[in-house]
Every structure is written in structure tokens, then in C-alpha cells.
Amino acid sequence: xxxxxxxxxxxxxxxxxxxxxxxxxxxxxxxxxxxxxxxxxxxxxxxxxxxxxxxxxxxxxxxxxxxxxxxxxxxxxxxxxxxxxxxxxxxxxxxxxxxxxxxxxxxxxxxxxxxxxxxxxxxxxxxxxxxxxxxxxxxxxxx
Amino acid sequence: xxxxxxxxxxxxxxxxxxxxxxxxxxxxxxxxxxxxxxxxxxxxxxxxxxxxxxxxxxxxxxxxxxxxxxxxxxxxxxxxxxxxxxxxxxxxxxxxxxxxxxxxxxxxxxxxxxxxxxxxxxxxxxxxxxxxxxxxxxxxxxxxxxxxxxxxxxxxx
Numbered sequence: 001x002x003x004x005x006x007x008x009x010x011x012x013x014x015x016x017x018x019x020x021x022x023x024x025x026x027x028x029x030x031x032x033x034x035x036x037x038x039x040x041x042x043x044x045x046x047x048x049x050x051x052x053x054x055x056x057x058x059x060x061x062x063x064x065x066x067x068x069x070x071x072x073x074x075x076x077x078x079x080x081x082x083x084x085x086x087x088x089x090x091x092x093x094x095x096x097x098x099x100x101x102x103x104x105x106x107x108x109x110x111x112x113x114x115x116x117x118x119x120x121x122x123x124x125x126x127x128x129x130x131x132x133x134x135x136x137x138x139x140x141x142x143x
Numbered sequence: 144x145x146x147x148x149x150x151x152x153x154x155x156x157x158x159x160x161x162x163x164x165x166x167x168x169x170x171x172x173x174x175x176x177x178x179x180x181x182x183x184x185x186x187x188x189x190x191x192x193x194x195x196x197x198x199x200x201x202x203x204x205x206x207x208x209x210x211x212x213x214x215x216x217x218x219x220x221x222x223x224x225x226x227x228x229x230x231x232x233x234x235x236x237x238x239x240x241x242x243x244x245x246x247x248x249x250x251x252x253x254x255x256x257x258x259x260x261x262x263x264x265x266x267x268x269x270x271x272x273x274x275x276x277x278x279x280x281x282x283x284x285x286x287x288x289x290x291x292x293x294x295x296x297x298x299x300x
Contacts, residue, residue, distance in 0.1 A: 003174060005165050009185040012164020013192020019157035020193065021200040026149045028211035028218050031157065033247040034272070041276035050150040055251055057154020062255025065162045072162045073256040076170040077244050081263055087243025088250075088264040090235050092271020095247060098232025102246040103157075105233070106190055109220075111197035116222060116229055123230050124237030125176075131241030132176035143242070 020108055023054070032104020033058070034095035078142035098124070149213060158252035164189040167253050169244020169260075176241055 020031035027050060029036075036051045066073050079087075095101045098120055100109060105124070109117020135143050165171045165185050174183030210216050240246050243264050245253070250268060253261030 003165075003171065003181075003183050003185075005171075005185050006188050009164045009188040010192040012160045012162070012166065013189035013194075014196055015160030015163060015192075016157055016189065017160075017193035017196025017200075019153050019155075019160060020197050022156070023150070023153040024197075024201060024211070024217070025204055025208075026212045026214075027153075028214040028216060030219065031153065033251065037247060037251075037269070038272050038276065041273055049147055053147045053150040054154040054157075057151040057156075058158040058248065058251045059154075059255035060151075061155045061158025061162065062167070062252035062257075065159055065252075066256030069162065070256070072165070073167050073253050073258050073261075074170070075244075075258060075260040076168065077173050079169075079243065079260070084243050084260055084263045085267040087239040087245070088267025088269075089271040090239030091243065091245070091247065091250075091264075092239075092268040092273075093275050094232050094234070094236030094239060094271075096232070096272055096275040098229050098234075098236055100233070101236060101248070102240070103248050107193045107197060108201075110190075111194050111201050112219075113198075114220065114223075116220070116225060119225050120229055120233040123233035124240060127234045127237030128172075128241035129176040129178070129237075131238050132173050133179065135242065136173070136177055136180055 016103075016107065017111075020103070020111075024108075030104055030108045032100050032108055034091075034101040035099065035104050038096050080143065083143045094124075157248065158255070160193075161249050161252055164192075167249045167256070169249075172240065172244045172246075172249075 023029050023031045029050070036054050040048055040051050062073070091101070098105075100117065100120055102124075105117040105120040110121060135141060161167050166189055171183055171185050174181065175186035177183070205217065205219070245261060245264050247268065250261050250265045254265050
């Protein structure tokens with residue numbers, strides 16, 4: 001538990017909640033990152049600009065914040081390029097098939113008291129835990 | 144124009160929240176699921192903090208607001224049934240999340256921070272999203288009806 005950050009994580013969580021609530025109040029949209037990104041590929045007229053701008057904002061946050069706090073983006077787990085590619089592909093396909101990710105199901109969906117999102121969150125939490133167990137306990141933390 | 148600035152600001156605040164919360168460090172994601180090693184409960188506090196704000200705001204807005212400030216209507220998920228796609232898709236996502244330590248939000252914002260690992264992950268992720276969307280559209284064209292009714296209507300998040 002050496003890296004446990006309850007105060008910073010709660011504060012960051014509150015900010016995430018504010019951003020998601022803002023998108024709902026101002027634009028009437030669910031702040032699910034995979035849904036926002038996936039919608040760009042559907043190319044519906046008039047439905048693309050806000051998605052792109054949200055992702056540009058997310059990207060800009062990384063540009064600006066990392067200038068002051070580069071360690072907040074440290075990659076300290078042992079993963080090969082192949083493992084990262086497989087991880088990215090499964091996250092890409094899985095979030096589209098399951099219509100949501102941590103933000104869409106885990107925050108907005110549970111916040112809406114949605115049964116679907118609660119089930120989805122349990123599902124991805126369970127397989128994430130199994131995957132981490134296999135990598136950390138059976139493969140020694142490196143893949 | 145203001146709608147686009149609003150979406151930009153939403154993404155900006157979301158990304159800064161992720162960084163402050165520690166969610167842009169894959170070690171903290173993996174740590175949350177490392178029950179047999181050095182467990183890091185931080186992710187639970189992030190979700191708790193976000194829900195503390197979002198849950199009451201959502202209830203208040205959908206009950207009392209006629210429409211959002213800059214849009215004619217709320218675009219919200221309507222489905223309530225549990226299907227195989229939801230469970231299997233989410234399960235596939237969880238495997239990648241545990242493997243790479245990134246979910247879509249932290250991955251995007253970490254690319255902005257110049258992380259090469261995030262760039263590799265994000266490239267593959269967008270390929271996965273694109274492959275899925277192209278496959279679904281191909282199926283629609285063959286059957287002549289939306290195969291992906293859920294995405295065609297409204298996705299969950």
C-alpha cells in the first residue's frame with residue numbers, strides 16, 4: 001500500500017465528476033471516452049465536432065499538466081510493445097462491443113443507477129483482476 | 144462555437160482530474176487489482192469522488208431541466224436489458240485494461256503528455272475501435288438493416 005493516495009485520488013475523482021456533470025448540463029451528453037471516440041467513426045453529420053473537441057481537450061490536459069508534473073505520467077509497469085498492442089486492441093474492440101469503458105459505465109452509468117452499466121463494470125473489473133493476477137502472480141509482473 | 148469550447152473544457156478538466164487522481168500512472172491501475180501484492184485502493188476513491196458529484200447532478204438535471212444549456216435535448220442511453228454483447232465486450236475490455244494499465248481516457252491524455260507507451264496503446268486501441276466500426280458497417284450493408292442497433296440508437300457511455 002506504499003503508493004496509496006486517498007486525498008489526491010478523491011480530489012481528482014471530484015474533478016472528473018465535475019467534468020462529466022458539465023458535459024451533461026451543457027451538452028446533454030454522457031462523458032464516456034470510448035463512446036465519444038467510437039461515435040467519430042460513425043460519421044453522423046453535426047455529431048463529430050464536439051467529440052473531437054472533447055478529445056482535443058483531454059489531449060491538451062496531458063500536454064499542459066505534464067509540463068509541470070511529468071511524473072504523473074510515469075509508466076512503471078513492465079510491458080513489452082507486443083503486450084501494449086494486444087492491450088490496446090482488446091480495449092478498443094471490447095469497449096465498442098460492450099458500449100462503454102470506465103468513464104461511461106463506471107462513473108456515468110453507475111451514477112445514473114443503470115443496471116447495464118453496473119453489470120458491465122463488474123464484468124470488466126473481474127477480468128482486469130484476473131489478468132493482473134496472471135501477470136503479477138504467475139508471470140512475475142512482466143509480459 | 145460555444146458548444147465546441149464547452150466540450151473542449153470538459154475534456155480538459157477531465158484530463159487534469161485523471162492526472163491528479165493518479166489514473167495516468169498504469170502502475171496505480173494494476174495496483175488496484177493486485178490483491179495478492181501491494182494493494183493500492185486509490186482507484187476506488189477516484190470513482191467514489193466522481194460519483195459523489197455526478198450522481199446527484201444527474202438526478203437533479205434529468206428531473207427538473209427541460210433541456211441542456213447548449214443543446215435541444217439530453218442524449219441519454221435508454222436500454223435496460225442485459226445482453227451477451229455487454230458482458231463479453233466489457234470482459235474483453237477488462238483484459239486489456241489489466242494488461243496495459245490504461246483505459247481510453249488516461250490513454251488519450253497520456254499521449255498528450257508524450258508517453259510512448261500510451262502512444263503505442265492508443266494506436267492499437269483506435270485500430271480496434273475502427274475495425275469494430277467498419278465490421279459493423281459492413282454487416283449493415285449486407286443485411287440492409289442496422290446490425291448494431293444499440294450503437295445506431297444510443298450507446299451507454
